[in-house]
Amino acid sequence: MNLNLRHAVISNVSGNTQDQLQDTIVDAIQSGEEKMLPGLGVLFEVIWQNANNEDKKEMLTMLxxxxxxNVQ
Structure with a gap:
């Protein structure tokens, strides 16, 4: 994933409300399209970079x- 994709995804959703961000995430997951995965990755990267250690641990536990x- 190159910097242009990161910039494009972030520019596309910057300024969105929480409801709009949720809609974007839900739509990307429900569509099941492989092309949406990089965008979700960029959004997760933003979340990870802005999370404290406790939040990161909680995310890792949920993951x-x-x-x-899903394996069982």
Missing amino acids: EQGLNK
Whole structure:
């Protein structure tokens, strides 16, 4: 993923409300289109970079549980 994609995704959603951001995320997930994955990755990168250590640990716990749930 290059810097231009990051910039494009961030520019596209900058200034959006929480409801608009949620709609963007839900639509990307529900569409199931592979082309949406890089954009979701950029959004996760923003979340990760702005999270404190406790939030990161909670995200990792949820990720681990979700992945284990899907494997079983």
